[in-house]
Amino acid sequence: MTPTIALIGGAGQMGRWLERFFRSRGYPVLIADVETGLSASEAASRAEVVILCVPIPVVAEVAREVGPHLKPGAALMDIASVKQRPLAAMLDAFPGEVVGTHPLFGPGEPDIRGLTVVLCPGRGERWFKWLKTLLEEAGARVRVTTATEHDRLMSVVQGLAHFILIALGATMRQMGVTEEDVQDFSTPTFGTLLSLTRKLLSQDAKLYACIQVQNPANRLALRAFNEAVGDILYYIQRQDVAGLVRLLEEIK
Amino acid sequence: MTPTIALIGGAGQMGRWLERFFRSRGYPVLIADVETGLSASEAASRAEVVILCVPIPVVAEVAREVGPHLKPGAALMDIASVKQRPLAAMLDAFPGEVVGTHPLFGPGEPDIRGLTVVLCPGRGERWFKWLKTLLEEAGARVRVTTATEHDRLMSVVQGLAHFILIALGATMRQMGVTEEDVQDFSTPTFGTLLSLTRKLLSQDAKLYACIQVQNPANRLALRAFNEAVGDILYYIQRQDVAGLVRLLEEIK
Numbered sequence: 001m002t003p004t005i006a007l008i009g010g011a012g013q014m015g016r017w018l019e020r021f022f023r024s025r026g027y028p029v030l031i032a033d034v035e036t037g038l039s040a041s042e043a044a045s046r047a048e049v050v051i052l053c054v055p056i057p058v059v060a061e062v063a064r065e066v067g068p069h070l071k072p073g074a075a076l077m078d079i080a081s082v083k084q085r086p087l088a089a090m091l092d093a094f095p096g097e098v099v100g101t102h103p104l105f106g107p108g109e110p111d112i113r114g115l116t117v118v119l120c121p122g123r124g125e126r127w128f129k130w131l132k133t134l135l136e137e138a139g140a141r142v143r144v145t146t147a148t149e150h151d152r153l154m155s156v157v158q159g160l161a162h163f164i165l166i167a168l169g170a171t172m173r174q175m176g177v178t179e180e181d182v183q184d185f186s187t188p189t190f191g192t193l194l195s196l197t198r199k200l201l202s203q204d205a206k207l208y209a210c211i212q213v214q215n216p217a218n219r220l221a222l223r224a225f226n227e228a229v230g231d232i233l234y235y236i237q238r239q240d241v242a243g244l245v246r247l248l249e250e251i252k
Numbered sequence: 253m254t255p256t257i258a259l260i261g262g263a264g265q266m267g268r269w270l271e272r273f274f275r276s277r278g279y280p281v282l283i284a285d286v287e288t289g290l291s292a293s294e295a296a297s298r299a300e301v302v303i304l305c306v307p308i309p310v311v312a313e314v315a316r317e318v319g320p321h322l323k324p325g326a327a328l329m330d331i332a333s334v335k336q337r338p339l340a341a342m343l344d345a346f347p348g349e350v351v352g353t354h355p356l357f358g359p360g361e362p363d364i365r366g367l368t369v370v371l372c373p374g375r376g377e378r379w380f381k382w383l384k385t386l387l388e389e390a391g392a393r394v395r396v397t398t399a400t401e402h403d404r405l406m407s408v409v410q411g412l413a414h415f416i417l418i419a420l421g422a423t424m425r426q427m428g429v430t431e432e433d434v435q436d437f438s439t440p441t442f443g444t445l446l447s448l449t450r451k452l453l454s455q456d457a458k459l460y461a462c463i464q465v466q467n468p469a470n471r472l473a474l475r476a477f478n479e480a481v482g483d484i485l486y487y488i489q490r491q492d493v494a495g496l497v498r499l500l501e502e503i504k
Contacts, residue, residue: 057493104439118437143436156429157442163484164416169503170480175473177408184395185370187356189448190409196441201504209496212488221427228422236464241309244461251421252453
C-alpha cells in the first residue's frame with residue numbers, strides 16, 4: 001500500500017517543496033495549515049507519515065496536538081533546523097515511530113539530487129528505512145547522526161556562520177558604512193562576505209532568528225567564539241604582530 | 253625622459269609583481285632588497301619614482317632611510333594596505349612629491365585590467381597625475397581618496413572581514429571541530445565561509461597580522477563589532493526570537 005503523507009504546516013515554503021517532492025514520487029499528500037480546511041489532527045489521523053513543517057518554536061506544541069491522533073503504525077517526523085528539542089518533543093507526544101530530519105537546503109532548490117538531508121533516528125526502523133531509501137533513490141545525500149551531534153555541528157555550520165554574517169551587517173550599520181560606500185573599495189573576499197550577508201538578510205528572518213535561539217549547542221559555540229575574539233583582540237590591542245602571526249599559524 | 257622606477261623591498265611578492273608591470277610598460281626598474289647588491293639609498297638616488305614595497309611596520313623606518321637620498325624632483329610612494337601612518341611617515345621623510353597607493357589585489361593576479369588601485373595624494377601633482385594616467389591606461393580602476401577615508405573603509409573591507417574569518421577558524425579550533433567533521437553537514441553558505449578562511453590562512457600571515465594591527469581605524473570598527481555582537485547575544489541569551497527578528501529587519 002502506498003503510504004499517505006500529511007504535511008502539517010504544509011502551506012509554508014518548505015511544506016510546498018515537500019508536497020511537490022512527494023507527489024512527484026507518486027505519494028498522496030494531505031496538507032494541513034492555518035488556512036486549509038483540513039485540521040492538523042484530521043490530516044494526522046489519515047496518514048502513514050506525518051511531517052511537521054512548522055516553525056521551530058511550535059514543533060513541540062503541534063506534536064502534542066497531533067500525537068494522540070496518529071495511527072499506531074504511523075510515523076511522526078519533522079524538518080526543523082535544530083534537532084534535540086523537536087525530536088524529544090515528538091518522542092514524548094507519540095509512542096510510535098519517530099524520525100527527525102533536517103534538509104540542508106532551502107525551498108529555492110529545484111531538485112534534491114546532490115543535496116544533503118540529515119536523519120536523526122528517534123524510535124523504530126520501518127519508516128526510517130523507508131524515508132532513507134526514498135531520499136537516496138531520489139539522489140539525495142543522506143547523513144545519519146544523533147540529534148546531539150547534529151546540533152553540535154550545526155552550532156558551527158549554521159549558528160556560528162549566520163552569527164558572524166549578521167554581526168558584519170550590524171557592525172556596518174552601527175558604523176554608518178553602506179554598501180555604496182565600500183563598493184569602490186571592495187576586495188573579492190569582502191564582496192563574497194557581503195553577498196552572503198545580503199542573501200541571509202533577504203530570507204525568512206524568523207527562521208534565522210530561531211536557528212540562533214533554539215539550538216542549545218549554540219551556547220557552547222558562542223562561548224568559544226567569544227574566547228577566540230578575545231584572543232585575537234588581545235594581540236591587536238597590544239599591537240603584537242608576532243603574537244597574531246603565531247595565532248594565525250596555529251589555526252591554519 | 254622615461255622615468256626610472258626604484259622598488260625598495262622589490263624582491264617581495266608585490267615588488268616582483270610591480271617589476272613585471274613597470275617593465276611591461278617600458279620603464280627601467282631598479283630593485284633594492286636585503287639580498288640585492290643595490291642598497292635602498294643607492295636605488296632611491298638614481299630613480300624618479302621610488303616605491304616602498306616593504307612590510308607595513310617598516311615603511312616609516314625605510315622612508316626615513318631613503319628620504320634624504322631622493323632627487324628633489326622625484327616622488328616617494330608606497331603600497332601599504334593601511335594609509336594614514338605610512339603616508340604621514342613619507343611626508344615627514346621627504347620634502348618633495350609623495351603619493352600613497354594601495355593595490356586592492358594580491359600578487360597572484362596576472363593582469364591589472366579591471367582591478368582597483370586606491371591613490372591617496374600626499375604632496376604634489378606631477379607624479380600623482382603620471383601614476384593615475386599610467387594605471388588607467390593599463391586598465392585599472394583608480395579610486396582617489398584621503399588616507400583617513402581609505403583607512404575607515406578598509407577597517408571594514410579588510411580589517412573586519414579578515415577578523416571574522418580568523419575568528420571563525422579560531423572558534424572551530426577551540427571547539428575541536430575540524431573541516432572533516434563538518435564536511436558531510438555543510439551548507440553552501442558555510443562552505444563559502446570556510447573556503448574564504450582557508451584562503452586567508454594560506455597566505456602571508458605577517459601581512460594579515462599587520463592589516464589587523466596597523467590600521468588605526470580598526471579600533472572603531474572593532475568597537476562597533478563588539479557592540480553589534482553584544483546586541484545579537486542579548487536576544488539569543490533571552491531566547492527572544494521577536495527581538496532578533498526586529499534586529500534582522502533593521503540591518504536588512
